[in-house]
Amino acid sequence: MLTIHAAPLVLPVGAAAVADGAVVVDGDRIAGIGLYAVIAAAHPAARVRRWPGLIAPGLRQDRARELLTRCYHPDPREADELGELPLWGEGFERIAATMDAARRAGSVRRGLQRMLRHGTTHVAGPFGADDPALRTAVSRSGLVVQVASSPVPVREGVPDLDPFAAGGDLARTTHGPLTLGGRADLAVFDVPDEAALYGDGPRPCVATVLAGRLVHRAR
Template identity: 85%
Template structure:
């Protein structure tokens, strides 16, 4: 089914920003993007999803290996004991010492799901292909594996923007007609609000044309 994703501002990366823009998605591919009125006129039968804020390409998570293998992502049922944020460092090491295969696999799956909630559609490698829990979860997720990025210092963060860098550096791939439909939507007023320490709520993530996260 053909769907149009519309937002007050579309930032394709590699092309000019489009105010009151839209992206038409046909299956797992981008059929068109541009001003909303033009895209709707070209695809009048398409379902329209309207989003607030900015529509961007899906993002790339540069610290995927650390987040999935050196962090524990608590189950919601463990929140009273462990909280909701990823556990790393000594806290992770204590858990890992007694963690069975099923619990570890659950953490990997939840880590991938939480990446989607931050607009991630691409994972920078390398990922350990010999790790069955990691290999299976990543394969089933549909996330795109891309070559490694330059090493970053500091603790890993589920938010791809947390380590710095603008959208051009953080996007998985620019929006292009015929390209894979990987999109992220952020409820912020302009591009500058994606950077720095302020909140940047991701309200939707589209992975290969599928709406895999929405917060409203």
């Protein structure tokens, strides 16, 4: 079934922005990008999902390995004691000292799920044979492992689930441009324009589409 994702602004990256735009998805592929009126007329039987803000390519989380191996992602049932944010440094080390395989696996799964809530569709790899449980969890999540030509350096400071926290612009933070026939990995943010994605202001991700599947929806 064809699905049209429409928003006041579509930012394909590498091509001109489209006001009142849309992306049509066929299975796991992008079948069209353009003005909503034109896309809708060409696909009258398609399901339409209307979103606020803007549609962009899915984001890439460069600090995925740190977030999954050097942070603990609390279970919601632990929120009263541990909070909801990833635990790092001494907090992580305290839990890691007594953490069994099942608890670690739960933390990794929650970390991957929470990445999706920030528009992440790709993670920097590789996740090698030294940690098969981690590699399996990443594979099952559906997130794409994007291997850089050179290793991603370990940055100072607390890793953040928000890929924009590292300060990159949209072109450097997305997995790549939206292209006709390309994989349908999308992130939808309830902000008025690209500039609102940067800085310290809120940038709520209202939807994440992974290979054509709606895997996160905030409303």
